[in-house]
Amino acid sequence: MSEELHAWPYGEAQSVIEKLERQSERKHDYVLFETGYGPSGLPHIGTFAEVARTTWVRHAFHQMSDVPTKLFAFSDDMDGLRAVPTNLPNKKMLLEHLGKPLCDIPDPFEEEESFSGYMNAKLRSFLDRFAFDYDFKSSKDQYRNGVFNDGLLRILEHYDDVKGIIIPTLGQKKGSNVDRSSWSPFMPVCTNCGKVYTTSVSDVHPETGEITFVCDQEMADKNGNRIISCGHSERIPVTDGNVKVGWKVDWALRWYVFGVDYEMYGKDLIESADLSAKIVRALGGEPPVGFFYEMYLDEQGQKISKTKGNGLEIDEWLKYGPLESLGWFIFQNPKKARKMFFGVIPKSVDEYLQDREKFADQESAEKGNNPVNFVEYQRVDAGQEISYSSGVSYSMILNLVSVLNTEDKGIVWEYLNRYSEDAAADEAIINRMIDRALEYYRDFIVPTKEYKTPDEEMMPALRQLVSFLESYEGNSAEELQSATYAAGKENGLKLGKWFAAMYRLLLGQERGPRLGTFMQLYGVENTLNLIREKMGDRL
Numbered sequence: 016m017s018e019e020l021h022a023w024p025y026g027e028a029q030s031v032i033e034k035l036e037r038q039s040e041r042k043h044d045y046v047l048f049e050t051g052y053g054p055s056g057l058p059h060i061g062t063f064a065e066v067a068r069t070t071w072v073r074h075a076f077h078q079m080s081d082v083p084t085k086l087f088a089f090s091d092d093m094d095g096l097r098a099v100p101t102n103l104p105n106k107k108m109l110l111e112h113l114g115k116p117l118c119d120i121p122d123p124f125e126e127e128e129s130f131s132g133y134m135n136a137k138l139r140s141f142l143d144r145f146a147f148d149y150d151f152k153s154s155k156d157q158y159r160n161g162v163f164n165d166g167l168l169r170i171l172e173h174y175d176d177v178k179g180i181i182i183p184t185l186g187q188k189k190g191s192n193v194d195r196s197s198w199s200p201f202m203p204v205c206t207n208c209g210k211v212y213t214t215s216v217s218d219v220h221p222e223t224g225e226i227t228f229v230c231d232q233e234m235a236d237k238n239g240n241r242i243i244s245c246g247h248s249e250r251i252p253v254t255d256g257n258v259k260v261g262w263k264v265d266w267a268l269r270w271y272v273f274g275v276d277y278e279m280y281g282k283d284l285i286e287s288a289d290l291s292a293k294i295v296r297a298l299g300g301e302p303p304v305g306f307f308y309e310m311y312l313d314e315q316g317q318k319i320s321k322t323k324g325n326g327l328e329i330d331e332w333l334k335y336g337p338l339e340s341l342g343w344f345i346f347q348n349p350k351k352a353r354k355m356f357f358g359v360i361p362k363s364v365d366e367y368l369q370d371r372e373k374f375a376d377q378e379s380a381e382k383g384n385n386p387v388n389f390v391e392y393q394r395v396d397a398g399q400e401i402s403y404s405s406g407v408s409y410s411m412i413l414n415l416v417s418v419l420n421t422e423d424k425g426i427v428w429e430y431l432n433r434y435s436e437d438a439a440a441d442e443a444i445i446n447r448m449i450d451r452a453l454e455y456y457r458d459f460i461v462p463t464k465e466y467k468t469p470d471e472e473m474m475p476a477l478r479q480l481v482s483f484l485e486s487y488e489g490n491s492a493e494e495l496q497s498a499t500y501a502a503g504k505e506n507g508l509k510l511g512k513w514f515a516a517m518y519r520l521l522l523g524q525e526r527g528p529r530l531g532t533f534m535q536l537y538g539v540e541n542t543l544n545l546i547r548e549k550m551g552d553r554l
């Protein structure tokens with residue numbers, strides 16, 4: 016790898032290249048990336064982040080190697096339903112199916128053939144909406160169509176090895192009631208009641224590829240709803256979807272069968288990934304190159320959880336910021352825990368635009384490392400021109416919208432055209448920003464707006480600035496900034512307080528843009544009128 020290509024996806028792609036060089040025998044002639052999806056709930060911003068990051072590593076790989084690649088988006092739809100999600104209809108029906116594989120439960124929305132069929136369709140339309148390139152794979156299809164058969168028989172052959180890897184890790188957590196002695200990698204689907212969480216393996220028969228199970232386990236979901244076993248017992252083959260494998264082993268099974276080369280996961284799954292890697296090796300395979308990412312925190316620094324509902328929905332971000340700004344945010348060091356909330360959106364948009372502006376003039380390695388190379392990988396691949404030259408920022412538009420107090424895009428454009436000759440060249444992006452800035456202004460700025468005229472001690476400085484503006488004939492952000500600065504300084508004011516007083520007066524906010532730039536954008540005459548209007552007789 017070139018020394019200069021240091022953006023994190025290149026490091027990941029390099030590890031994949033090293034894996035290829037190390038392996039003398041491979042299952043396929045392409046490189047296989049994989050992402051996982053649990054279809055007990057709808058796809059969310061975390062799903063997007065994982066697929067986007069994996070896609071960026073794939074993009075880096077394509078820039079370094081000619082070997083073709085594929086991405087499997089894998090849905091665990093043989094997993095059982097452990098609890099009835101609170102946000103779904105038909106709860107009573109779902110309650111009757113607790114403990115069964117998600118693919119065997121009717122769709123509560125009555126649109127698809129099953130619960131997971133509905134969620135899988137949502138996943139696919141979600142991924143298609145962002146034009147990700149992937150092959151969809153469902154757990155059910157792999158098990159029931161026999162794709163996993165060889166792997167399942169292999170696990171049966173290495174039954175004690177797999178148990179030896181997992182059992183010592185069980186029941187270590189306080190309050191855990193896992194029964195070590197009865198643990199098995201196999202979870203038979205009861206041939207009588209159809210449940211997967213109520214069965215236990217009572218005997219194994221490697222010579223015939225079979226096991227004997229008993230439906231004798233009782234459990235309760237977190238709301239106290241009991242999942243009842245039926246008492247049935249039978250000797251069945253481990254193949255063709257009669258059994259699935261349990262958590263941690265299922266990762267190993269598909270890594271082994273598919274020959275997965277690369278998969279990333281959240282930090283909370285590091286231990287599972289390590290155990291899965293050990294199992295793959297026990298089966299005679301090689302685990303994929305792994306990569307863990309940190310989980311996002313909310314504004315208060317709390318972990319984001321689906322049950323708390325403190326996370327941001329992807330459409331909430333897209334209401335206030337363009338998709339590329341979300342990509343830019345997600346691209347930043349994935350190993351660092353960061354807060355994701357509405358307040359980070361304006362800054363993410365502006366930093367993305369700055370990177371986009373740089374991108375146009377950068378040379379090969381710098382260009383490669385620029386987040387825009389990844390965030391806009393489809394445009395990069397298509398050889399489209401990527402630039403941003405107007406210097407119009409999202410925060411500038413926010414301030415403009417804030418002071419103009421208008422929802423009329425045409426008026427906003429009048430000001431932007433006066434501010435930058437190049438604004439029209441960035442029309443498409445700027446239009447998307449105006450739409451979103453209007454939403455952001457309405458939802459987050461208006462409720463906190465509080466105009467205040469300056470205290471008496473500020474008046475000499477304000478009068479000095481007003482008289483400067485009255486005689487000023489230019490329109491330079493620099494000159495306007497220095498005049499504001501000088502007015503505060505020459506009248507003995509603390510500059511921080513002076514500028515804050517101006518923001519309160521002009522924008523009704525605690526903080527604001529560089530005042531010189533603001534006055535240039537809004538216009539000297541308009542700024543003067545605004546001050547006169549707010550101050551009335553006090554000037």
Ligand SMILES: [Zn+2]
Pocket residue numbers: 205206207208209210213230244245246247
């Ligand atoms: Zn049963």
